[in-house]
Amino acid sequence: MLQFKLVLLGDSSVGKSSIVNRFVKDSFDEFRESTIGAAFLSQTVTIKDDDQDVTVKFEIWDTAGQERYKSLAPMYYRNSNAALVVYDITQADSLEKAQSWVHELKNKVDDNNLVIYLVGNKVDLTKDDEEKRVVDRDVAEKYAQENGLLFNEVSAKTGEGIQQIFQTIGENLYEVRKKENTTNNSNMANRAHGQVDIQLPRPSTNDSTSCCS
Amino acid sequence: MRVNDQYLDTASNKSIRSTVQSLRGQSAFNVRSRAQPSLSINLDNTIVQTIIPPANTLLNDASEDYDSVHDFPRLRSVQSISSIVSRRNTRPSTTTDQLSVNTSFDPIIEQTYSYDNIQDPSTGKLQDTAFGREVRKNLIDRLAQSIYSFPTSAVGDSHGMKPVVSNEIPDVFIDVESQKSNLKSHDKNFFILTSAGKPIFSMFGKDKEIIPFMGIINTVVSYFQVNESTNIRTINLKRTKQVFAFTVKAPIILMAYSRRGETTNELMQQLDLLYSYLISSINERQLKRLFHNRSNFDLRNYLEVTDFDNLRQICSLLSDKLYPDFTLNALQCFVMRKTERGRIHETIHSLLINDSKTIPRGTLLYGLILSHKQNKFKLCSVIRPKGHSLHTIDLQLLFCLITHQFENRDGDQELWLPICFPKFNSNGFLYSYIKYLSRADIDTGTEDTVLVLISAQKDAFYKMKTFGSNLWDKLQKEKLGQYLIRDRLKFRISDIQAPYIHHFIYKAKKYVQYVMPELEIHNSSPQKLRNYECKLKRYCEHLYSSVVDDNGVPINKTILNYLHWKDTSVNDDDDNNEQEFVEEKIDMMGLIWITPQYELYLICNNGIDNKDIILRSAKRIIHWCKKNEPRLFIQEGATF
Ligand SMILES: Nc1nc2c(ncn2[C@@H]2O[C@H](COP(=O)(O)OP(=O)(O)OP(=O)(O)O)[C@@H](O)[C@H]2O)c(=O)[nH]1
Numbered sequence: 001m002l003q004f005k006l007v008l009l010g011d012s013s014v015g016k017s018s019i020v021n022r023f024v025k026d027s028f029d030e031f032r033e034s035t036i037g038a039a040f041l042s043q044t045v046t047i048k049d050d051d052q053d054v055t056v057k058f059e060i061w062d063t064a065g066q067e068r069y070k071s072l073a074p075m076y077y078r079n080s081n082a083a084l085v086v087y088d089i090t091q092a093d094s095l096e097k098a099q100s101w102v103h104e105l106k107n108k109v110d111d112n113n114l115v116i117y118l119v120g121n122k123v124d125l126t127k128d129d130e131e132k133r134v135v136d137r138d139v140a141e142k143y144a145q146e147n148g149l150l151f152n153e154v155s156a157k158t159g160e161g162i163q164q165i166f167q168t169i170g171e172n173l174y175e176v177r178k179k180e181n182t183t184n185n186s187n188m189a190n191r192a193h194g195q196v197d198i199q200l201p202r203p204s205t206n207d208s209t210s211c212c213s
Numbered sequence: 214m215r216v217n218d219q220y221l222d223t224a225s226n227k228s229i230r231s232t233v234q235s236l237r238g239q240s241a242f243n244v245r246s247r248a249q250p251s252l253s254i255n256l257d258n259t260i261v262q263t264i265i266p267p268a269n270t271l272l273n274d275a276s277e278d279y280d281s282v283h284d285f286p287r288l289r290s291v292q293s294i295s296s297i298v299s300r301r302n303t304r305p306s307t308t309t310d311q312l313s314v315n316t317s318f319d320p321i322i323e324q325t326y327s328y329d330n331i332q333d334p335s336t337g338k339l340q341d342t343a344f345g346r347e348v349r350k351n352l353i354d355r356l357a358q359s360i361y362s363f364p365t366s367a368v369g370d371s372h373g374m375k376p377v378v379s380n381e382i383p384d385v386f387i388d389v390e391s392q393k394s395n396l397k398s399h400d401k402n403f404f405i406l407t408s409a410g411k412p413i414f415s416m417f418g419k420d421k422e423i424i425p426f427m428g429i430i431n432t433v434v435s436y437f438q439v440n441e442s443t444n445i446r447t448i449n450l451k452r453t454k455q456v457f458a459f460t461v462k463a464p465i466i467l468m469a470y471s472r473r474g475e476t477t478n479e480l481m482q483q484l485d486l487l488y489s490y491l492i493s494s495i496n497e498r499q500l501k502r503l504f505h506n507r508s509n510f511d512l513r514n515y516l517e518v519t520d521f522d523n524l525r526q527i528c529s530l531l532s533d534k535l536y537p538d539f540t541l542n543a544l545q546c547f548v549m550r551k552t553e554r555g556r557i558h559e560t561i562h563s564l565l566i567n568d569s570k571t572i573p574r575g576t577l578l579y580g581l582i583l584s585h586k587q588n589k590f591k592l593c594s595v596i597r598p599k600g601h602s603l604h605t606i607d608l609q610l611l612f613c614l615i616t617h618q619f620e621n622r623d624g625d626q627e628l629w630l631p632i633c634f635p636k637f638n639s640n641g642f643l644y645s646y647i648k649y650l651s652r653a654d655i656d657t658g659t660e661d662t663v664l665v666l667i668s669a670q671k672d673a674f675y676k677m678k679t680f681g682s683n684l685w686d687k688l689q690k691e692k693l694g695q696y697l698i699r700d701r702l703k704f705r706i707s708d709i710q711a712p713y714i715h716h717f718i719y720k721a722k723k724y725v726q727y728v729m730p731e732l733e734i735h736n737s738s739p740q741k742l743r744n745y746e747c748k749l750k751r752y753c754e755h756l757y758s759s760v761v762d763d764n765g766v767p768i769n770k771t772i773l774n775y776l777h778w779k780d781t782s783v784n785d786d787d788d789n790n791e792q793e794f795v796e797e798k799i800d801m802m803g804l805i806w807i808t809p810q811y812e813l814y815l816i817c818n819n820g821i822d823n824k825d826i827i828l829r830s831a832k833r834i835i836h837w838c839k840k841n842e843p844r845l846f847i848q849e850g851a852t853f
């Protein structure tokens with residue numbers, strides 16, 4: 001099983017915990033306490049590599065958006081393989097905050113393979129009332145493209161797009177790992193990256209091309 | 214680590230209450246006693262206490278055969294006990310100045326006690342009923358089963374009767390003004406502001422209302438700083454029984470207001486708790502930095518919604534809830550058999566010693582297993598270094614911080630939480646690893662059980678995580694986990710053979726822990742539960758303030774005192790001739806008993822005013838608590 005570390009960053013009350021909760025428990029709370037410190041959870045996704053099912057386990061750090069915990073963030077993103085940077089499409093300054101997180105990640109994390117996913121949350125609010133939107137999709141998308149980020153708008157409330165985020169990240173990281181393993185093709189089953197313990201699945205068929213070759 | 218008397222493992226009886234010095238305020242009662250008390254202390258010509266000198270061991274010895282009739286002669290040594298009787302005054306007096314509101318209490322004194330006349334008020338009446346003896350006995354049996362009092366009262370049984378008293382206690386603390394809804398009407402409020410007069414928090418009141426108050430508070434504080442070069446501590450308005458207590462800790466000012474008859478010292482202690490909360494999330498160094506060169510800084514911009522929620526929660530626990538953790542500076546413990554607790558602690562200890570690979574020495578500072586129910590935490594186990602402990606206030610703040618975090622967390626989530634423990638080190642943070650061991654489930658009968666592991670190392674999360682899961686696996690394997698997640702031994706007042714007692718709180722000073730029976734209130738609305746808890750709380754507060762001076766110092770090392778609340782209001786029966794139901798008269802007795810070893814607060818059933826019976830029950834409770842000490846309290850914990 002592949003294991004990846006993922007961190008969620010973003011301003012307070014943009015919906016980080018709600019996104020994780022949707023992903024892990026497939027539920028949503030209208031009244032959710034603001035996170036203090038950080039919460040650690042895990043959840044798996046299954047991705048397809050040709051005909052093969054690959055299980056990817058995410059170890060997730062849901063950090064607190066409150067300003068006072070900001071200085072702790074490096075502890076959580078330092079060893080991450082992926083970062084979800086979340087903003088609220090109904091709050092303009094939350095995008096600015098997200099951009100500053102992206103900036104910090106790019107400066108502080110050495111790993112060139114770090115997957116950064118920019119997420120605009122709470123799209124459900126614009127469904128009845130387009131007025132509520134203050135961050136244009138195009139603006140955020142353009143920013144994401146320029147900076148090489150993945151991007152989507154989602155809703156933790158309805159669940160729209162949530163699973164897909166993790167699926168995409170899983171697939172991306174899997175590809176990266178596969179390439180890495182091909183280039184240093186010896187000992188592929190036991191390679192470790194940072195603290196992450198990676199075990200690529202052994203081919204379940206006789207077809208020797210089905211895995212990493 | 215600092216150790217002082219409020220730490221969990223110390224045996225001192227000196228209370229933190231005594232460390233705050235303040236002006237002497239007015240006391241709540243006027244007492245005139247017929248018999249000359251063995252010792253009486255007159256504070257501003259108010260409180261009279263019966264004090265049992267420490268040398269008098271007769272009363273201290275609760276473990277003796279309290280059932281024997283020899284109790285009676287002994288009791289004569291306390292014949293000087295005086296009663297304090299409160300008269301309920303249902304009419305508010307006219308208000309004269311902006312803040313003044315009369316309390317509903319106008320206590321007077323009355324000697325109600327006579328030795329020759331020991332009579333059970335509840336049994337006598339029933340003898341006149343028209344029922345046949347058998348029928349009557351049956352009925353009484355059934356009635357008796359529905360009440361708290363244990364049916365083997367000496368008096369009750371001698372008649373072949375069981376005592377029948379109401380299990381509802383009246384509320385003597387109805388504050389007429391509180392039913393209105395403006396800022397002045399609250400009988401208690403807390404204000405927090407900056408030294409520049411900027412509001413930070415108030416328990417009641419909207420911004421518009423409180424800003425003028427903040428101005429006044431700030432002016433008063435500054436006046437004393439400038440003119441007297443001192444910090445004001447308290448203002449007592451004797452006539453209106455209002456107390457204002459101040460705590461000035463630049464850049465923060467806190468003020469408590471109360472007309473509930475609390476002592477200045479109690480209010481100061483409450484302010485200390487609120488201040489400690491602020492420090493637990495900001496820490497003193499950060500706070501100073503924020504205000505450095507910016508005396509006008511608005512701290513509200515820095516605090517988060519969570520902080521205001523938590524401050525409100527603390528205020529509510531301080532004012533409306535029966536939450537002795539704060540008032541007694543003690544923690545409540547999860548009841549467990551001695552052997553079970555012992556084995557759990559042994560298991561934890563051996564893991565700590567043998568698992569130094571996962572958790573190098575010095576990584577773990579302190580560990581707790583807690584049981585969480587209805588926003589209340591009880592200690593199941595303590596893991597701590599020998600001779601060291603965390604201050605109860607620090608732990609209580611931790612509880613406050615994490616209470617809400619549990620509301621919508623699923624069991625698999627683990628938290629890593631930086632927190633400043635103000636009594637441990639007000640300038641730095643510690644880190645807490647928090648995980649559920651089990652979730653409350655009615656079907657399986659489990660409770661919310663929480664593991665807390667505290668470290669000084671910011672990055673110790675994974676070590677704690679591994680240790681935590683090893684620990685839980687081991688406990689499960691040894692079949693000990695079940696004892697932590699099921700509350701099998703909780704007890705009610707009816708489980709103790711202490712007749713006519715409605716509720717009690719017993720604090721074992723040595724362990725800084727207390728016990729009380731489960732509140733027996735079922736299917737009640739939150740409002741009703743709140744009223745009930747508030748009522749109990751205020752009876753206890755009254756008892757407490759009747760035996761301490763305004764600085765919170767008990768008037769003697771050993772004190773036994775009764776309070777008697779009585780409805781002496783002239784019944785306006787002429788007005789309500791139509792009334793079909795007549796409520797039972799208010800005739801409440803309470804007892805407080807403080808010794809170097811313990812504090813006991815007793816609230817009796819309404820209508821019980823026989824001090825012999827009450828004292829006898831008090832002794833039974835003390836005896837029971839002492840006998841069950843290893844079950845009721847964590848005595849040692851897993852030390853390393
Ligand atoms: N309408 C709507 N509300 C949402 C959505 N996601 C979250 N919310 C609400 O937004 C509020 C904040 O959500 P959280 O998930 O606690 O936000 P957070 O980012 O974890 O906040 P911090 O823990 O303080 O950093 C909650 O009241 C949620 O119910 C969404 O997709 N749609």
Ligand SMILES: [Mg+2]
Nearest residue numbers: 016017034035
């Ligand atoms: Mg959150």
